[in-house]
Amino acid sequence: MTSNTEHFVAPVEETPLLATDAVKTDQAPLSLWADAWRKLRRRPLFIVSSLLILLLVTVALFPGLFTSVEPNNDCQLSNSEGAPTAGHPLGFTLQGCDVYSRVIHGTQASLSVGVLSVLAVVIIGVTLGALAGYYGGWLDAVLARLGDIFFALPIILGALVITQLPLFRENRSVWTVVMTISLLAWPQMARITRGAVIEVRNADFVTAARSLGVSKFGALVKHALPNALAPVIVLATLELGVFIVLEATLSFLGVGLPGSVMSWGNDISAANASIRTNPGILLYPAAALSITVLSFIMLGDAVRDALDPKSRQR
Amino acid sequence: MTSANIRIDEATAPVRPILEIKDLAITFKTGSGEVKAVKNAHLTIMPGETVAIVGESGSGKSTTALAAIGLLPNNGRVSGGQILLDGEDIAHAPEKRMIELRGSHIGMVPQDPMSNLNPVWKIGYQVRETLKANGRPDGPEDVARVLAEAGLPDAARRAKQYPHEFSGGMRQRALIAIGLSCQPKLLIADEPTSALDVTVQRRILDHLDKMTTELGTSVLLITHDLGLAAERADKVIVMYQGNVVEAGPSLELLRNPQHPYTRRLVESAPSLASRRIQVAKEQGVEAEDLLAPVAVAKERSTDEILQIKNLRKIYKLRQGLGQTSDFAAVDDVSFTVKRGTTTAIVGESGSGKSTVAKMVLQLEKPTEGQIVFDGVDTAGLKGKDLFKFRRRVQPIFQDPYGSLDPMYNIFRTIEEPLRVHKIGNAASREKKVRELLDQVALPQSMMQRYPNELSGGQRQRIAIARALALDPEVIICDEAVSALDVLVQAQVLNLLADLQDNLGLTYLFITHDLAVVRQIADHVCVMEKGKLVETGSTDDVFDNPREAYTQALLDAIPGGSLLLPPAVA
Numbered sequence A: 001m002t003s004n005t006e007h008f009v010a011p012v013e014e015t016p017l018l019a020t021d022a023v024k025t026d027q028a029p030l031s032l033w034a035d036a037w038r039k040l041r042r043r044p045l046f047i048v049s050s051l052l053i054l055l056l057v058t059v060a061l062f063p064g065l066f067t068s069v070e071p072n073n074d075c076q077l078s079n080s081e082g083a084p085t086a087g088h089p090l091g092f093t094l095q096g097c098d099v100y101s102r103v104i105h106g107t108q109a110s111l112s113v114g115v116l117s118v119l120a121v122v123i124i125g126v127t128l129g130a131l132a133g134y135y136g137g138w139l140d141a142v143l144a145r146l147g148d149i150f151f152a153l154p155i156i157l158g159a160l161v162i163t164q165l166p167l168f169r170e171n172r173s174v175w176t177v178v179m180t181i182s183l184l185a186w187p188q189m190a191r192i193t194r195g196a197v198i199e200v201r202n203a204d205f206v207t208a209a210r211s212l213g214v215s216k217f218g219a220l221v222k223h224a225l226p227n228a229l230a231p232v233i234v235l236a237t238l239e240l241g242v243f244i245v246l247e248a249t250l251s252f253l254g255v256g257l258p259g260s261v262m263s264w265g266n267d268i269s270a271a272n273a274s275i276r277t278n279p280g281i282l283l284y285p286a287a288a289l290s291i292t293v294l295s296f297i298m299l300g301d302a303v304r305d306a307l308d309p310k311s312r313q314r
Numbered sequence B: 001m002t003s004a005n006i007r008i009d010e011a012t013a014p015v016r017p018i019l020e021i022k023d024l025a026i027t028f029k030t031g032s033g034e035v036k037a038v039k040n041a042h043l044t045i046m047p048g049e050t051v052a053i054v055g056e057s058g059s060g061k062s063t064t065a066l067a068a069i070g071l072l073p074n075n076g077r078v079s080g081g082q083i084l085l086d087g088e089d090i091a092h093a094p095e096k097r098m099i100e101l102r103g104s105h106i107g108m109v110p111q112d113p114m115s116n117l118n119p120v121w122k123i124g125y126q127v128r129e130t131l132k133a134n135g136r137p138d139g140p141e142d143v144a145r146v147l148a149e150a151g152l153p154d155a156a157r158r159a160k161q162y163p164h165e166f167s168g169g170m171r172q173r174a175l176i177a178i179g180l181s182c183q184p185k186l187l188i189a190d191e192p193t194s195a196l197d198v199t200v201q202r203r204i205l206d207h208l209d210k211m212t213t214e215l216g217t218s219v220l221l222i223t224h225d226l227g228l229a230a231e232r233a234d235k236v237i238v239m240y241q242g243n244v245v246e247a248g249p250s251l252e253l254l255r256n257p258q259h260p261y262t263r264r265l266v267e268s269a270p271s272l273a274s275r276r277i278q279v280a281k282e283q284g285v286e287a288e289d290l291l292a293p294v295a296v297a298k299e300r301s302t303d304e305i306l307q308i309k310n311l312r313k314i315y316k317l318r319q320g321l322g323q324t325s326d327f328a329a330v331d332d333v334s335f336t337v338k339r340g341t342t343t344a345i346v347g348e349s350g351s352g353k354s355t356v357a358k359m360v361l362q363l364e365k366p367t368e369g370q371i372v373f374d375g376v377d378t379a380g381l382k383g384k385d386l387f388k389f390r391r392r393v394q395p396i397f398q399d400p401y402g403s404l405d406p407m408y409n410i411f412r413t414i415e416e417p418l419r420v421h422k423i424g425n426a427a428s429r430e431k432k433v434r435e436l437l438d439q440v441a442l443p444q445s446m447m448q449r450y451p452n453e454l455s456g457g458q459r460q461r462i463a464i465a466r467a468l469a470l471d472p473e474v475i476i477c478d479e480a481v482s483a484l485d486v487l488v489q490a491q492v493l494n495l496l497a498d499l500q501d502n503l504g505l506t507y508l509f510i511t512h513d514l515a516v517v518r519q520i521a522d523h524v525c526v527m528e529k530g531k532l533v534e535t536g537s538t539d540d541v542f543d544n545p546r547e548a549y550t551q552a553l554l555d556a557i558p559g560g561s562l563l564l565p566p567a568v569a
Helices: A033-041 A044-061 A099-135 A138-153 A155-163 A168-169 A172-201 A204-211 A216-252 A264-274 A280-307 B004-010 B059-066 B096-100 B122-132 B138-148 B166-181 B198-215 B227-232 B250-255 B258-268 B274-290 B293-299 B355-362 B383-392 B410-420 B424-437 B443-447 B458-467 B487-505 B514-522 B539-543 B546-554
Strands: B021-030 B031-047 B050-054 B076-085 B106-109 B186-192 B218-223 B234-240 B242-248 B305-317 B326-336 B342-346 B368-373 B391-397 B472-477 B506-511 B523-528 B531-537
Touching: A033 A280, A044 A099, A044 A280, A099 A138, A099 A172, A099 A216, A099 A264, A099 A280, A138 A172, A155 A168, A155 A172, A155 B059, A155 B410, A168 A172, A204 A216, A204 B391, A204 B458, A216 A264, A216 A280, A264 A280, A264 B059, A280 B443, B004 B250, B021 B059, B031 B059, B031 B076, B050 B227, B059 B076, B059 B186, B059 B218, B076 B293, B106 B166, B122 B138, B122 B166, B138 B166, B138 B546, B166 B198, B186 B227, B186 B242, B186 B472, B198 B218, B198 B227, B198 B424, B218 B227, B227 B234, B227 B250, B234 B250, B234 B258, B234 B368, B242 B250, B242 B258, B258 B472, B293 B443, B305 B355, B305 B506, B326 B342, B326 B368, B326 B523, B355 B506, B383 B391, B391 B487, B410 B424, B410 B458, B424 B443, B424 B458, B458 B487, B487 B514, B506 B514, B514 B539, B523 B539, B523 B546, B531 B539, B531 B546
Parallel strands: B031 B242, B050 B218, B050 B234, B106 B186, B186 B218, B326 B531, B342 B506, B342 B523, B391 B472, B472 B506
Antiparallel strands: B021 B031, B021 B076, B234 B242, B305 B326, B305 B368, B523 B531
């Protein structure tokens, strides 16, 4: 123990002197993505949701693997609202079509609308948001006001109006739905990107790149944007689920996908007629929709946690 | 009781220490298991004594202090030993007891004055809160008295202001007022002035000294600055990797450091050292002089690579409703930088030193004046010429955590300037990167790592390697070592001095720390409020400062006046 005046020295063996600022060599190099992946693969939320999504994608790409029943051609009115039978585990719709087969084949439309809309929204939103955030000035002001206009528009109402435009009404397809959704949904993506870019545009490493001779635009593409991508990825994953619901809603309202395209929204809409007599017909496509949306939102949550900069080791 | 009685008491009865920490161990629960942050720490503070804990970041000095006030983070716990406050073991005291003790028995002055005052409450309210919580009179006059005692002028009016209306120094005074408001027996001051300018730091510490002496308060001062600790404390405790490695009376410890770590600290403390790096360098040059005077003279050619003439930068400040007022960040600054030398620009925050650096780097446009680089006015540089200029003048920034792109691995980071300037092919670029890593004394195996895996000093060395990639002539260091621990700082400064010797680099060194200037610079420009107040060779400015402001800056270097034996200094 030290008394008031004693000069205490710890034995050197107890705390051997390490080299100043020694280099860590024990671990494998870790990029942001490698680090995120290491965190993700241990999360049950991520494992469950990604397995579900993998299953959904397989169903969408190869519906033939899961059912051999033709969803449209094998319909017989004699089977209308029929109970499950061998080979038709979920029964029949009002039109006498196999419910199971329709749910399987409807996956494709729902997923493709979701994926394509998210792609379009990311391309438009990230480009405009990054330019606005990075350059600021009048471009930022104009884009912000433009975004505000779209924000003020309730999305369903806006979609109803857009889909009733003659050009859209007469060519209803997956593409018109995608265009409608992306036209209305890009401002949120732009806003998130803008914020993230503003956060990093004044970072020292951007200034350092500029003083190396990297052009202003080059610094945006090479340094600012890659560092602003984490929130974009999170939002994109979450929006995938939201857009699938939006497609189903529009189809349910009769302005989304045409009746000839099989989709969960259309099926829910059609099952509306038999909700009292045979609610099962409505239940199955609705359940498929819920599970899909849930798994994308769970994935988004897991990805957000993994990419959270606060949890990064320094 | 008369004062004579007290003296007799002190002389006869053994005085009980106000705080005694015995064999303290603190464990943190982290994602990768339990980590011992503090092992076998022990310290004793007698009434009225000031004790300083010195150590680098991660040494456990703040953790020890937080344990003493019972404010360890949720994942930390005292896993062994005792903390005796006035004889009572509070290591595992219930929260209720700790709340009683905090404020009235132990006060605390936190580190960062900017974030430790609640911005939505008036200063007076925040002082009153403390008084109220400890059952003291809390009328407006009491609040004003407490603030006035902490050295805030016009306290009654100031109490009605919000934190954003206070400067950094005033906020720290307000925090000291809060910490001492209930006249605790022990005050824990965790790096109380490291965020402040040196002259402000000195005034605050002087005042803190005066107050605690008057009140008889014991102070536990936590600092990374050995000079400051030695100057302010009766006793210094050196912590390293969670252990107390050395403890003793301040001067005795400085003059006669025993533990190798303490010795290392004393050797590299900038506030204590005198001209070490520079002297060594000059001696080297002299030795060469004797051998080949002509060659050396040629090598050390003294053309003026940078000439700054009447530089001025005016910012327009918005004052609402379209009105603007002019603010001169840099006002009529002229100086020259000789090739192969180091020129330091010193000043406190707001002196305009960083703005000068930005203008030299062509990242900001001067409002008036010229920057002549190697005979060419840089104002007219555009396109290709500017691109070439960038190749010859490179920056190193302050924040080692911010200046490297976290998405780039080390190889890409250092290679980037080569790629941007289209130098060599992939193979020759990789070779160059390996050479650069050697030059900054980092292993080549580091190439695949990412900045977040590196310490601050290593990052700063990567930043130096990147700056060197294009073989520049001038390197502009904007507070390049201020964020580093003392030992790491010394290491980087030595590296910079070596590189200058080997490559003939010219440095423009922007810093607030005069102690660092003495270690590295040949010439000094002192700036105050945008104006250049003094220039001269480092020795001249340090030995015979002409301006009062320079003198004040010099006096404010903590520990500068301490006498050390020549073997150490």
